Amino acid sequence: MLKRQEELVLSPYSELYDLLIPADHELRLMLELVDFEFIYQELEDKYCLVNGRNAVDPIRMFKFLLLKVIYKMSDRDLINRTKTDLAFKFFLGMSPEDGVIDSSLLTKFRRQRLKDKNLLDMLIAKSVRIAIDHNVLKSETIIVDATHTVSRFNKKSPVDILRNYSKNLRKVAYGLDENLKAKLPAKPTFNDLDTEKVYTQEVIKTIEKQPYAVIPAVSEAMNMLKEKLDDINEASAESFDDDARTGHKTADTSFLGFKTHIAMTDERIITAAVITSGEKGDGPFLQELIEKSEDNGVEVKAVLGDRAYSGKENIEYTEEKEIELYARLNPQISQGSRKESWDYNKDAERFICPAGHLAIRKARTGKKGQNKNQVTTYYFDVEKCKNCPISEGCYKNGAKSKSYSVSILSDTHSTHKEFQETERFKKKVKDRYMIEAKNDELKNRHGYDVSQGNGLLGMDIQGATTIFVVNLKRIIKLNQEK
Incomplete structure (x- = not known):
């Protein structure tokens, strides 16, 4: 009650x-x-x-x-x-x-x-309203970017998770007690979850009895192990996060987790956020970030972003709303003929298919200065296509390759190209660094680099509370600087 x-x-x-x-x-x-x-x-x-x-x-x-x-x-x-x-x-x-x-x-x-x-939108709206009421949010410019959060499961089984946290606890305790090894049971030699859970409980019981168990380094490591054990007991099959997906920072590096797409004002107050699985691109969420920022009371007249936001749809949308878009053109995502479900990863410089698979290579055909448009073709791992659950209409059975071609329409964005060569554009776009610093603050000071919960629900709660705290801290600082 x-x-x-x-x-x-x-x-x-x-x-x-x-x-x-x-x-x-x-x-x-x-x-x-x-x-x-x-x-x-x-x-x-x-x-x-x-x-x-x-x-x-x-x-x-x-x-x-x-x-x-x-x-x-x-x-x-x-x-x-x-x-x-x-x-x-x-x-x-x-x-x-x-x-x-x-x-x-x-x-x-x-x-x-x-x-x-909808905790994320509710808490951001609340913090933005507080900033407006305290007269510390006056900007008409938002800066957009996405930051990634690694899933706490990180493709590990429950056995591996328990072993890693148990190992960390033993390592801390060994530094204080050289005789501890003789007091602990033998470590399991095979991957059985029930056996590993029993071993984990014995490690906890043994160390809890030691006088150094109250030392912060030991108690913190032990509490983290207990929390992971509780998580696995709560959902015994939590060997992975069903909502986490593989995203790419470059063509060669990837992460399993989530993305948080963020809009922030010049005052470094976050005005909108969208949390997705890790494979999503950045550009498709620009319109939603603008609309959420406006709903929260921000009058948006300019947007700063990297090349991921310079797609044709975004340029047309911002022009229609009379918003200046400070995002440098990238011909790979600026053409107008690609399908909406095929997304572009600016970091890896490759397209992602609707199933979330990253292209393994690309090649360009055609020559500049001729009547025909140049084409960039992206090639995908055909073995993944053979087993893809949504391959119908995309991959033809028996085909030895799967590719996706993009026509580079160099004349489509002539107006925006002229705009990005102006001194006003070049000066304004330099302010984009501020959102990188905000992402760093979220991760390094508030633990946003790794998910604390399971699934998109857990990420929504973590994102909502983290952004709320970060915004409150910023408002307090701005109040003090008045």
């Missing part, structure tokens, strides 16, 4: 907050910046309002997720730190002497309360 959190019960220790948490502490500043009452409205339909035991306050549960992002902690470490960290308890609306929840409730909150909620 959902019951709104009451005001703090008077506590003889409440004055500790005023004494020990400075006025400029980031958690205190966030509380002053955001009215979290909107969480009740968004999650009310996920709770029974009249029957059952009182649920943990959803605002508090949501704030736990924010703390997890801000301080890059596992669920268990987060709850353990909350027991003794007054700043955490103050942020969570708790009295200093209050007890804490069990870490398993965080998993249930994510999976049960946030399912089917």
Whole structure:
């Protein structure tokens, strides 16, 4: 049953907050910046309002997720730190002497309360509204880009996952106790999940009994192992992420995971985001990013992006909306005859077929200066085509090759070519570096380089909370610079 959190019960220790948490502490500043009452409205339909035991306050549960992002902690470490960290308890609306929840409730909150909620759009819209209300978002320009997040499963089986995290824990513990090896059971020599789970539990039990188990390096490694064991127990067949797909950074390097397509203003506030599987290209999401930014209250008059966004459809769309598009032309994606389902990967400089397979090579035919257009032909791995579930109408049985040709229409974008040669274009496009710095902040400071949950739902929750935190931090900084 959902019951709104009451005001703090008077506590003889409440004055500790005023004494020990400075006025400029980031958690205190966030509380002053955001009215979290909107969480009740968004999650009310996920709770029974009249029957059952009182649920943990959803605002508090949501704030736990924010703390997890801000301080890059596992669920268990987060709850353990909350027991003794007054700043955490103050942020969570708790009295200093209050007890804490069990870490398993965080998993249930994510999976049960946030399912089917458009958390990503909702939190971005909320943070953008706060920025507008505080008069720190005035830009009419957005910068667009995509950043990739590697799946936490990374093509590994549950056995491999447990072994890797168990190995990390043992390595930390061995540095403190040379005799630990003799205390541990023999490592499994074959790939049986049940055997590996039993071994993992024995490793945890043995190390927990040691006096150095409370040392942060050991406890953090142990909590990460416990979290992975819980994940595998929750979904015993989670050997991979069903929603993760292989994307490419170059023709030779790939990753298994997801992409987050982002729009950001000059003030470095993220105004829109779309999360997809990793094989998707960047360009097709430009229109959606513009529209979401406008829905959130941003008047978009200019867009900065790399060559992935210079497709014919995007140029025509921005011209129709009288938006200046600062994206250099790439003839491979700027032609107007290619099918919409065939996407172009700017990093690998190859096309991707509708099934998500990257071309293995390309070749150009035709000569410049003649009446006929040049053509670039992309060749695909025919062995993959033979077993492709959507090969009908694309691959002919028995064919020894599969190719896709693109006509390079050099005259189609003459107006945009003239525009990109102007000094205004050259000066403006240099500001695109700012979104690269924002992507770096998301990954290195807030753990966005690796997915923390499973599937697109897990990525949506991680993306929503991470972007919300990053935007709040930026708004606080801009307020301080006024």
